[in-house]
Amino acid sequence: MIAGTPGVLLVLDGWGHAEPGEANAIAAAATPWLDHLLETCPTVLADASGTAVGLLPGTVGNSEIGHMVIGAGRPVPYDSVLVQEEISSGRLGSNEALTPVLARLAATGRSLHLIGLCSDGMIHADVHHLQELLRVAARFSVPAVHIHAVTDGRDVANGTAAAFLGLVESYAAEAGLGGVATVVGRGYALDKSGDLRLTEQAALAVMYGKGEAVTEVQEALELNQRGDEWMPPSVVTDAAGRPVGVVEEGDAVLFTNFRSDRIQQLADHLHEHLAPRGVTFLSLAQYDTRASIPPLVHRSDAGGGLAARLAAHGVRSVRIAEAEKFEHVTYYLNGRDPSPVPVEEHVKISGEAAPDYKVRPEMNIDKVAEAVNAAARRDDVPLVVANLANIDVVGHTGHYEATRQATEHTDRAVESICRAARAAGRWVLLVGDHGNAEKMLIAADGGTPRPYGGHTTHPVPAVLVPADGQEVRRPAGPATLADIAPSVLSLLGIDPAPRMTGRPLW
Numbered sequence: 001m002i003a004g005t006p007g008v009l010l011v012l013d014g015w016g017h018a019e020p021g022e023a024n025a026i027a028a029a030a031t032p033w034l035d036h037l038l039e040t041c042p043t044v045l046a047d048a049s050g051t052a053v054g055l056l057p058g059t060v061g062n063s064e065i066g067h068m069v070i071g072a073g074r075p076v077p078y079d080s081v082l083v084q085e086e087i088s089s090g091r092l093g094s095n096e097a098l099t100p101v102l103a104r105l106a107a108t109g110r111s112l113h114l115i116g117l118c119s120d121g122m123i124h125a126d127v128h129h130l131q132e133l134l135r136v137a138a139r140f141s142v143p144a145v146h147i148h149a150v151t152d153g154r155d156v157a158n159g160t161a162a163a164f165l166g167l168v169e170s171y172a173a174e175a176g177l178g179g180v181a182t183v184v185g186r187g188y189a190l191d192k193s194g195d196l197r198l199t200e201q202a203a204l205a206v207m208y209g210k211g212e213a214v215t216e217v218q219e220a221l222e223l224n225q226r227g228d229e230w231m232p233p234s235v236v237t238d239a240a241g242r243p244v245g246v247v248e249e250g251d252a253v254l255f256t257n258f259r260s261d262r263i264q265q266l267a268d269h270l271h272e273h274l275a276p277r278g279v280t281f282l283s284l285a286q287y288d289t290r291a292s293i294p295p296l297v298h299r300s301d302a303g304g305g306l307a308a309r310l311a312a313h314g315v316r317s318v319r320i321a322e323a324e325k326f327e328h329v330t331y332y333l334n335g336r337d338p339s340p341v342p343v344e345e346h347v348k349i350s351g352e353a354a355p356d357y358k359v360r361p362e363m364n365i366d367k368v369a370e371a372v373n374a375a376a377r378r379d380d381v382p383l384v385v386a387n388l389a390n391i392d393v394v395g396h397t398g399h400y401e402a403t404r405q406a407t408e409h410t411d412r413a414v415e416s417i418c419r420a421a422r423a424a425g426r427w428v429l430l431v432g433d434h435g436n437a438e439k440m441l442i443a444a445d446g447g448t449p450r451p452y453g454g455h456t457t458h459p460v461p462a463v464l465v466p467a468d469g470q471e472v473r474r475p476a477g478p479a480t481l482a483d484i485a486p487s488v489l490s491l492l493g494i495d496p497a498p499r500m501t502g503r504p505l506w
């Protein structure tokens, strides 16, 4: 058993803090329980973005790094930072995974295909990385570079795809090499729900030039009826109507997302079909694909955190989340370590599929709360860890009203969990992993505000609801997500892990 008090760690995904205002769906929601907690419980605002969590300065937070840092108890250099360092240091031009492939393409007259999200959302990719890759390819005299552009509209405001595709074309012009071969929305190319019908549509455009034939990128944008995220697969064709850049034997494919979770489904699909045909594969950063794809940049070690400490002390934890965030409370919280841990139980909540989250803002939160409360009633589980996904997942729709409702469903679930935890003699620690729904509008270049479903650099609330009779001190700021694991361990009566740089807040 433990020397301290058992508890519940509850991540409210996308729960950022900002002053009330027209963009703040969280403040607009009726959340009597959360309001009561914020007023009466020891609360601090924690930094969940930029260098505080291992991201580039000024970069919005995201679920992966948020849960990795919550688990590690220290900032972890994120893949975007490692890629930027490879570029800023000049090492990209002599990268040992990239340069032999470029030299072979130049020697054999074959093409390079760059596939990735084209925006500066900095969650999955940075379009500026394309610029650097084109420059290096030009230096190696690669004969042709075909860009398979994935449009965003989710990490950045909808309606920005035209500008980003224009930027991509300017990079190619500047490098004197490259051109857009296909354009497809991330809803198809970056599906991670396992819906291979979506993946296949993006893959067919890249592999066989199947899609809306257009003579130039602008035409593809005009075809777009459903927003940047759902741009139908479009294929740029030459004067004879032939696709300008399908993947052929001997070519090389380089995926330019630095985050794995949404591009790996497409990467595995393309690898399965094209590797047997002698196509070489690379990825900008390390991916969790089934296929072994050499990365240009290896990921940093995020281990030695909460999971390792709990295992070392034989402390059982139950991890609970809906499918959308299940990897976050298991794999990412454990420092991207997939190995099974005997003292962990993982509960993935699945239920009615929400084809469109804005029409079902409650998702399956009731089932998540039921599972948390059942685990909280067990006396062999000192720690329950759960993620309530609604505020972020519905926030990504950019739909203000649905997000306000998602926040209200979250409030009711938190009340149910707090009541069950109190009855079980447990504390509850609530924390956001990054901001999202507190900013549902963005004024692009000072213009009129438009819907925004992306993340923010705002701080997140960290609230401790003590168990009955539990004495806790008021937290001393400033705080970051790195303080969460040391706080959880301290509440359980366990010393922080040696590599943790955060410190107990309560």
Ligand SMILES: O=C(O)[C@H](O)COP(=O)(O)O
Residues within 6 Å of the ligand: 061, 062, 063, 064, 123, 124, 154, 155, 262, 392, 396
């Ligand atoms: O992949 C997504 O849904 C968003 O681009 C990032 O959201 P997440 O970091 O919360 O997963």
Ligand SMILES: [Mn+2]
Residues within 6 Å of the ligand: 013, 014, 062, 063, 064, 066, 392, 433, 434
């Ligand atoms: Mn998140």
Ligand SMILES: [Mn+2]
Residues within 6 Å of the ligand: 014, 063, 392, 393, 396, 436, 455
């Ligand atoms: Mn998100």
